[in-house]
Amino acid sequence: MTKITALLLAGSRPGSDPLAQAAGVPVKPLAPVAGDPMINYPARALLAHPTIGQLIILTQTPDLYAANPATAWLASHPQVRFETSDSGIASTLLGLLDRPDLPFPLLVTTADHVLLDTAMLDQFVAEGQGADIAVAMVERATLLARYPSSRRTWLKFRDGWWSGANLFWFGSAKARAVIALWQEVEQDRKKGWKIIASFGPLVLLGALLRLLGLRSGIARIGRRFGLNARLVAMHKAEACIDADKVEDVTLIEEILRGRPGADGSATGSI
Template identity: 75%
Template sequence: MTTPITAILLAGSRPTPDPLAVAAGVAIKPLAPVAGEPMINHPARALLVHPAVGQVIILTQSSAPFAADPATAWLTTHPQVRFEQSGAGIASSLLALLERGDVPFPILLTTADHVLLDSAMLDQFTQEAAGADIAVAMVERRILLARYPGSRRTWLKFRDGWWSGANIFWFGSDRARSIIAMWQEVEQDRKKGWKIVSAFGPVALIGTLLRLLTLRGGIARIGRRFGLTARLVAMEKAEACIDADKPDDVVLIERIVAARG
């Protein structure tokens, strides 16, 4: 029997006010409306209806804003949903959660602004990540631009193309803690990619700077450095890397949702 997946949905707020939340007049970004309802409802429903997911943990500073909003109050009473308090950073919050011992592996982590998350993405990711200690979902630029040529993302260049993150991560076993601990150490430098890469050793750093590594090979190499299996999941759907981060993203997402019917 397949072990149910624990889904962690990041729904916290940053110290500085989020522009989408401010524009919508809501307390925190996950409550900002997208396609007619708070953005968090979209990925939460996608996770809850997926047969591989056993429970959804919403990691946030407080459940109070969700309980107070009639459109999200259902999350606070759903039998498969529990709220946990986040700390100063994602990695430190995740490690604190794992220390308690009541969060079973495998774990799938995603974000409240992943409005377009759907069953097809979850099917592909969970099937390809299964058996790995860690896995990360990415979208290659050609996949996105073929469908949405006007969409603007942040791209990382490797020998096998230009890649953008899809905000879906897999922690398949307790061995993933070493990577999460490293993530915690460099979390404050998350906008400085070379510092993060350099933490994984000179071969990875030089390979990235000189574009010698494929992304798939680079992730596997990092895994071997930590004695675990690390895997890239190259997402087939362009929508996997479109999150509700800016007003332009929301316009595009709402157009996609409307087309889905």
């Protein structure tokens, strides 16, 4: 198959981040998880996957990663390059879609996706094939069956309660229309009803009356924009556990200790 370009979002939002403050680091992706900067985990997972051709790290401060001994390996890796991002995710992506050096498909994830692994990437890449845009999500029952105390932001639909898994697939330039809409609601990403409303009154009404499933809602959004839009319902509960809060890091470190081959040591590079 065509090699995929992976985009790893490692930018900073306006204002201070509590995880970065607690760790005494200038930006959140450098905050340690089990002794290693969190950005190293998804970076290693992406670079180890056979479908990934290149990894582009998007950040406002690329020099911070080159200067940090624990992340300097990224700056010298032959498959990695840093690019300066805008303040918003959607505006950054819109600036990249038309570049000839970034052929489709594009896979986007975040630096706090510490638990990203081969199985998640296998599923997402397989189910994203052929879509113009795909989004990974986890249904609440999947998460709570394994981690009943984990707290997420949920959107309620007829087919369940769903939380984002920080994995996005852009298979063609048709995705531009949806990303432009994303840009409009980016500041309200935690306010589920505003995001749903932005996709039109039928989608909003269906969600409020619990008549619309997430899969059919995403497909309807795709038809509105003349593209193939797809939900990837992730099998692994860990797909929606990102390092967003102190309690998330505690849970993630517990999960990492339980993974095969885990010895509690930081590794620095692949």
